[in-house]
Amino acid sequence: GEDVEQSLFLSVREGDSSVINCTYTDSSSTYLYWYKQEPGAGLQLLTYIFSNMDMKQDQRLTVLLNKKDKHLSLRIADTQTGDSAIYFCAERKGQNFVFGPGTRLSVLP
Amino acid sequence: DAGVTQSPTHLIKTRGQQVTLRCSPKSGHDTVSWYQQALGQGPQFIFQYYEEEERQRGNFPDRFSGHQFPNYSSELNVNALLLGDSALYLCASSLSGAETQYFGPGTRLLVL
Numbered sequence: 707g708e709d710v711e712q713s714l715f716l717s718v719r720e721g722d723s724s725v726i727n728c729t730y731t732d733s734s735s736t737y738l739y740w741y742k743q744e745p746g747a748g749l750q751l752l753t754y755i756f757s758n759m760d761m762k763q764d765q766r767l768t769v770l771l772n773k774k775d776k777h778l779s780l781r782i783a784d785t786q787t788g789d790s791a792i793y794f795c796a797e798r799k800g801q802n803f804v805f806g807p808g809t810r811l812s813v814l815p
Numbered sequence: 816d817a818g819v820t821q822s823p824t825h826l827i828k829t830r831g832q833q834v835t836l837r838c839s840p841k842s843g844h845d846t847v848s849w850y851q852q853a854l855g856q857g858p859q860f861i862f863q864y865y866e867e868e869e870r871q872r873g874n875f876p877d878r879f880s881g882h883q884f885p886n887y888s889s890e891l892n893v894n895a896l897l898l899g900d901s902a903l904y905l906c907a908s909s910l911s912g913a914e915t916q917y918f919g920p921g922t923r924l925l926v927l
Contacts, residue, residue: 710857737914748819748905749858749918756914794857801848801871803907803916805857 710806712795717812724782726809728795731776737798740769740780743808744791752780752793787813817842819908819919827925828896836891836922840908846870847889848916849881850905858905864889865911893924901926 711729718724730738736757741749755762755769755778762769768781782789792808820839828834840847846865850858860873864883883889893900903923909916
């Protein structure tokens with residue numbers, strides 16, 4: 707397909723791990739990103755990975771990349787209520803970042 | 816160090832009017848990109864400016880135009896506004912050649 711795809715909703719309990727999934731389109735080398743958007747705000751860069759890597763870890767965040775399946779995931783360990791937001795996956799195409807529709811993460815107490 | 820700033824924060828216009836949105840990039844950045852984010856959707860790339868020229872453009876009509884100034888700040892202009900232009904307009908800045916771009920808080924435009 708031509709679009710970056712994500713599941714639209716995810717609900718987890720506080721303290722559990724969250725896994726947000728994304729499929730992208732470009733089979734060539736590229737950068738892939740995760741952004742977080744809270745209500746009424748702009749996008750906050752969380753982390754990014756180059757497509758020749760399998761994994762990247764940054765504190766509570768772990769990014770896994772399956773290049774064969776063009777599948778990217780973001781794992782948030784020990785999810786907190788402050789993690790409730792919309793998470794966007796994006797892939798870089800030239801000067802353009804192509805975004806998915808976003809996954810709304812709800813963290814239940 | 817100020818991040819990316821945008822003005823105004825909110826704007827209400829009527830169909831057929833014209834609007835100008837402004838963006839100041841993060842200190843040290845020389846490249847500005849503009850995105851449109853409709854409600855419930857991901858951002859869509861409008862265009863990117865570098866060295867005061869449009870470097871790449873997304874699938875937006877000519878009603879959308881822009882400008883970059885010598886201090887790297889940028890404007891987005893939209894002519895003949897349509898109801899469908901109602902959206903959050905995001906500016907992102909980067910240093911040319913860098914992997915990352917950083918977003919401003921956006922301008923929310925409502926067209927009545």
